[in-house]
Amino acid sequence: MAKFTDYNLRPEIYEALTAIHFKQPTTVQSRLIPVILQGRSVVGQSQTGSGKTHTFLVPIFQQYDATNQKVQAVITTPSRELAQQIYEAAKQLASTFTEDTQPRISLYVGGMDKSRQIHQLQNKQPQIVIGTPGRIKDLYQAGELDIHTATTLVVDEADMTLDLGFLPDVDAIASAMPEDLKMLVFSATIPQKLQPFLKKYLSNPVIEEIPSETVIAPTIKNILVGTKGETKDTLVYNLLTMGNPYLALVFTNTKTRARELTKSLRSRGLKVAEIHGGIQPRERKRTMQQIQHLDYQYVVATDLAARGIDIPGVSLIINDGIPTELEFFIHRVGRTGRNGMSGTAITIYNPDEEDRVQMVENMGVKFEPMTYAHGELQSGYDRRRRRQRTKTTAKLDPTMIGMVKKKKKRVKPGYKRQIKNNIARDAKYKKRVAERETLRAAKKAKKRAHDK
Structure with a gap:
């Protein structure tokens, strides 16, 4: 079994990894870190929670040159929350470097004071850039951020970047960089529409698709519960208060539904945090900090959070229905059961969502059918038995x-x-x-x- 010590890394990196209890690399890390250290471009396809962030951060810090005061690496990601998460992970790795060799890391996302960022750039350029594609592109095109000196570009969550329409911004960023650019693309899925972009910038990359024995991590108990005439608001409240979760995340499909459900749960006496695109960036950032400090036990969020927030200790996920984009189901459920810890994911569905439940199952997801009664979850019956029986009548x-x-x-x-x-x-x-x-x-x- 591979160990981080096999990679002959800087002592500062080992010290930082030890501080966060990273001893053995995950599968995606063991396959791609040695390849990236060799200078190769890569495409890494791996499920959420598999350790992609440190797969690209560790080589970037290993190859970082303290004597080079220019931008050396650019990391793009489609959401502010995920950019913040990567920024915190990068700061942790940088914390063990001495003061005179510590890399300058800057975060550039929408919602931050652009004029202040420009003023800082006029004084000194960062060596590692992390941010959303739109803000990085704007700063470069304004002549303030010198990304043309970077030799490494990371495109994190490439499928989500494509879905949200940010790929043209990433294209503009990549086209501003040297021809011998090393590009590291990471994604949970590699859709067909992403292929032209990959072919444009990647020449003979190492492609690694990390298979998983199950679509849902084995540490997650994946439960399916029908409403059976009960309102979703009431059922969500009952499921949240059935036990005492360390931290519970409830996912909704729309901002409007998130507001409605948050209001309903608060009216029943629960202290609930609300995270979605309709919340102002500063308020969202403040709320996220409160969640990290465990000021909230319950969080209602849209899919903005499914790929952009990594909150330690999430023990319960509730899906307030099947997501509009089916692949988001995997990312929602993947917020729990991380790092070998156990977790529970409960998906609520209405009778008219039978077909969508079937579509999720066709992705390889296996549900445990249960019903809520008398204050607890009880074993339910396979909802498909009725459909199978009618075939013979x-x-x-x-x-x-x-x-x-x-x-x-x-x-x-x-x-x-x-x-x-x-x-x-x-x-x-x-x-x-x-x-x-x-x-x-x-x-x-x-x-x-x-x-x-």
């Missing part, structure tokens, strides 16, 4: 289908016999009608023959 006449559907959920004993008798009576009636029509047709034929 006889096809009913539309009239009879209507008769069956009229039966209420709770029926009196003997209802099956009643339906069977109704079917028999219906068949007998149809037989009599057919016989009468045959008789009438025979009489008409006889009369026509007589008239001739």
